[in-house]
Amino acid sequence: MTLNEKELEKLTQLCHIECTEEEKKKLRSNLSDILSYIDQLQKVNTDGIPPCSHVLESSNIWREDEIGETLPRDLFLSNAPSQIGGMIKIPSNAEF
Numbered sequence: 001m002t003l004n005e006k007e008l009e010k011l012t013q014l015c016h017i018e019c020t021e022e023e024k025k026k027l028r029s030n031l032s033d034i035l036s037y038i039d040q041l042q043k044v045n046t047d048g049i050p051p052c053s054h055v056l057e058s059s060n061i062w063r064e065d066e067i068g069e070t071l072p073r074d075l076f077l078s079n080a081p082s083q084i085g086g087m088i089k090i091p092s093n094a095e096f
Helices: 005-015 021-042 073-078
Strands: none
Touching: 005 021
């Protein structure tokens, strides 16, 4: 499928992007190539092939959470630069 100039103009307006004429030529060519490839993929027979979310089969490789030993609260709080009431105090302007 080839993208014409009118379709490209509409697309750039919808995306709120400005392009020079040279950029428009390159963008039009690249998008046309992508659309042609999608057309090719549409012709592939996928009957009997179940949908998948990944190309490779994968499973959860993370370990199960286990409760383990923790630092004593006093030792933990001793590493904090500032504390109040047994809790770590952070600046009010801290960004997360």
